[in-house]
Amino acid sequence: MAYDDLRSFLETLEKEGQLLKISEEIPxxxxxxxxANAAGRIGEGAPALYFDNxxxxxxxxxxMNVHGSWRNHALALGLPPGTPVKGQVEEFxxxxxxxxxxxxxxxxxxxxxxxxxGADVDLFQILPLFRLNDGDGGFYLDKSAVVSRDPQxxxxxxxxxxxxYRIEVIxxxxxxxxxxxxxxxxxxxxxxxxxxxxxxxxxxxxxxPVMTMVAGMPMGYDQSEYEMAGALRGAPAPIATAPLTGFDxxxxxxxxxxGAIESRKRQIExxxxxxxxxxxxxxxxxxxxxxxxxxxxxxxxxxxxxxMPWTEVDYLVGANTCxxxxxxxxxxxxxxxxxxxxxxxxxxxxxxxKKRYGGFAKAVGMRAMTTPHGLGxxxxxxxxxxxxxxxxxxxxxxxxxxxVNPADDVVVIPNLSVMELAPAASxxxxxxxxIIDATTPVSPDDRGNxxxxxxxxxxxxxxxxxxxxxxxAR
Numbered sequence: 380m381a382y383d384d385l386r387s388f389l390e391t392l393e394k395e396g397q398l399l400k401i402s403e404e405i406p407x408x409x410x411x412x413x414x415a416n417a418a419g420r421i422g423e424g425a426p427a428l429y430f431d432n433x434x435x436x437x438x439x440x441x442x443m444n445v446h447g448s449w450r451n452h453a454l455a456l457g458l459p460p461g462t463p464v465k466g467q468v469e470e471f472x473x474x475x476x477x478x479x480x481x482x483x484x485x486x487x488x489x490x491x492x493x494x495x496x497g498a499d500v501d502l503f504q505i506l507p508l509f510r511l512n513d514g515d516g517g518f519y520l521d522k523s524a525v526v527s528r529d530p531q532x533x534x535x536x537x538x539x540x541x542x543x544y545r546i547e548v549i550x551x552x553x554x555x556x557x558x559x560x561x562x563x564x565x566x567x568x569x570x571x572x573x574x575x576x577x578x579x580x581x582x583x584x585x586x587x588p589v590m591t592m593v594a595g596m597p598m599g600y601d602q603s604e605y606e607m608a609g610a611l612r613g614a615p616a617p618i619a620t621a622p623l624t625g626f627d628x629x630x631x632x633x634x635x636x637x638g639a640i641e642s643r644k645r646q647i648e649x650x651x652x653x654x655x656x657x658x659x660x661x662x663x664x665x666x667x668x669x670x671x672x673x674x675x676x677x678x679x680x681x682x683x684x685x686x687m688p689w690t691e692v693d694y695l696v697g698a699n700t701c702x703x704x705x706x707x708x709x710x711x712x713x714x715x716x717x718x719x720x721x722x723x724x725x726x727x728x729x730x731x732x733k734k735r736y737g738g739f740a741k742a743v744g745m746r747a748m749t750t751p752h753g754l755g756x757x758x759x760x761x762x763x764x765x766x767x768x769x770x771x772x773x774x775x776x777x778x779x780x781x782x783v784n785p786a787d788d789v790v791v792i793p794n795l796s797v798m799e800l801a802p803a804a805s806x807x808x809x810x811x812x813x814i815i816d817a818t819t820p821v822s823p824d825d826r827g828n829x830x831x832x833x834x835x836x837x838x839x840x841x842x843x844x845x846x847x848x849x850x851x852a853r
Contacts, residue, residue, distance in 0.1 A: 380457045381612040382587045384489070384631025385679060388455065389442065392427050395460055397451050399426040406434045407509040415443035415684035419691065423449045439507035440679045446588065447691035452698070455588035456611065464697075464721075465770045471611070471698045475706060478602075480609030480616075485630045488619035489675045496623075496671040501551040505634070505672060506584075507680050508548055512652030516661055519651060520546040520554070522683040523636075524594040526581040526626045527564045530571045539627060540564055541604035543595045546582065546667070547648045554582075554667035555648035556640065559798050560808075561755035563600060568640055568665060577639035580667065581626045585633025585681045590616065596699040597725075597752030623671045633678040638669040654696075654724060656687035657802040688723060697721040700752065704728065707750045712743050719769035725752060726801065727759040729769035737824025741790060744814035748795065755798045761815045766834075778817040787826065788816040 382388040392398035401414070411430060418425040425448040430441045446452055450460040453467055462470070495505070502508070508518035523546060529538040540563035547555045558565035564580075571578035586594075589611050593604040605627065608616035617630035623637040648664035685692050697720075704725065705718040714733035722728075732743050740762040748757045763769060763778045783789070790813065797810040804810045819829045 381614040382455070382589070382631075383617050384587050385442075385445070385585045385633060385681060386631075388445070388588045389427065389429070389679075391454055392445075392451060395450075395454060397424075397426045397448070397454065397460065398429055400429045400431070402432055404432045404434055405430065407436065407507065409513065411441060411443065411509055411682075412511045412684050415447070415682075415691065416686055418444040418447050419684070419686075419689050419693075425451075427451060433507060436507040438677065440677060441507055442679055442681050443684060444691050445681060446591065446695040448694060452694050455592065457613070465768070468698045468701050468717075468770075472702045472705060474611050474613065475607075475702055477610040477613075479606030480612075480614075482605040482609060482618045482627070483615035484627075485617050485619055488630050488632075490632050490635050490673045491619075491622075492674070492676045494622075494671065494673045500669050500672055502548055502636075502669070502672070503551055505674060505678070509682075511682070511684055512658070512686065514658050515651050516547065516647075516649050518548040519682075520548065520582065520584065521685065522584070522591065522681050524583045524586050524590060524629065524632075525556070525564060526583065526621075526624075526628055527567045527578060528626065529567055530574060530576060530578065535601065536627075537601040537603045537606075538563075539603065540567065541590075541594045543591070545651055545653075547651070549646060549648070549666070552638075552669040554638075554669065555646050555664045556667055557648055557662075557664050559755060559800070561751070561796070561798065566600070571640070572642050575642060577642050577668075579624045579626070579639045580637075581621045581624050581628050582636040582638075582667075583628050583632040583634070584636070585675075585679050586629045587631050590629050590631075592695065592699050595696045597703050597750075597756075599751065622673065633681070634672065634674040636669055637671045637673075638667055640665045640667050652686055653800050654685045654688075654690075654692045655726075655800055655802050656723075659800050662799075693721070693723070696724045700725040704747060704750060704752060704757075708743065708747060711746065714739070714765075715743060716765045717769050718747075720752075720757075721770075725756045727761070728757050729761045729763065729775055731763045731765055731767055731769045732818070733765045734818060734821045737821055739821075740816045740818040741814055744790075744816070745792075748792075748812055754796055758795075758797055758801065758803075758810055758812045759815070760813070762818050764818050767817075775817070779815065782817045782819060782827070782829070783815060784826065790814040790816070 427445045453462040619630045644666045645663040649661040650658045700720040708715045716731040719729040744760040
């Protein structure tokens with residue numbers, strides 16, 4: 380089932396027992412974030428959380444943890460809620476191959492119901508804002524899809540980026556945004572400032588679940604997130620035209636904020652408790668001027684808790700990081716079998732691959748670090764053989780325990796780029812990266828004593844399915 384907006388997905392979550400409505404009155408801080416934090420600690424079946432009785436807010440509707448379990452992630456893709464993690468990644472990869480599917484433009488967007496513009500804009504009157512961690516420097520919009528265009532090629536649909544970036548509210552009509560240099564919005568801003576121009580943007584809140592997934596996906600610069608959403612949904616993604624910027628925005632958004640990143644203006648943004656499980660400090664970041672806000676009547680405010688994994692963000696960016704890396708690597712190395720980039724948005728990656736010849740696995744690891752995502756994130760790569768499941772951590776640890784000779788199989792490359800949020804970076808944005816080759820050496824690399832491996836018996840696969848059936852039928 381393809382969901383056209385957040386509300387229809389919440390209805391499905393409720394029917395499936397994956398939406399918990401909390402009607403008792405609670406304080407916004409610290410309880411909203413604490414509840415979402417707790418959802419990440421109660422297991423993989425955690426529900427989305429819906430609050431409608433929050434102290435200090437009049438008639439607010441707030442949802443947290445919408446993508447915060449593998450059950451919810453499966454439902455977002457229209458899969459049975461019990462679909463295993465590896466099965467969800469495989470289905471994600473299968474649907475990727477349908478890209479591109481052109482979006483469907485609609486004119487009756489529900490966010491057109493209410494509009495404020497110019498001097499009347501006051502986000503504090505529209506949104507129930509609250510801090511997510513005690514040390515945050517302010518209120519954040521951390522699950523919004525930000526739309527921007529390449530100012531040097533504005534009519535190129537694929538170069539119209541939809542991405543998720545952390546955004547701090549610094550005034551009733553002012554925001555600060557952190558564009559990581561490797562991300563498309565940063566490239567757009569660099570071009571705009573080179574022309575001496577502001578960069579128009581649209582910020583959309585409360586989107587359908589697949590749109591949020593693709594907004595956090597590391598795609599190619601000229602690949603359209605809307606066309607990828609269509610592939611993952613199995614139906615064209617509904618879009619509408621934002622009235623001020625003319626940008627294409629999701630049809631089903633709860634709120635659409637339009638304005639511009641002001642050229643060459645910077646203001647302190649942060650600190651913020653990040654997906655790395657650490658606070659990032661305050662830095663001078665670009666400033667957004669808000670010119671117009673459109674919103675549904677009684678909008679639902681969707682937010683995302685981040686902290687020490689696992690939290691909702693880890694479910695949200697798990698599959699959508701694995702699959703782009705898999706597809707990009709396979710385009711050059713068809714020997715690559717699977718990629719597990721579930722850990723902290725792919726700062727660590729496990730890749731299973733066949734080998735053409737000795738040293739081949741290390742070459743795959745180096746290529747992973749130079750993909751669009753790898754340039755800013757992939758800092759540790761573990762390579763395993765094609766018969767090792769990278770999603771099965773006991774198998775991975777066995778490969779590392781038995782096949783790694785640190786003197787020959789661990790490669791450290793100094794002074795490479797990494798996102799500024801990486802806590803271990805020194806200086807900020809620079810790190811050493813590591814490849815661990817836990818594959819079996821092949822000719823002409825004739826090291827070790829790997830000639831007599833123990834293999835699963837031929838009948839094991841059949842018995843695995845039989846046992847599962849017998850257990851399920853008890």
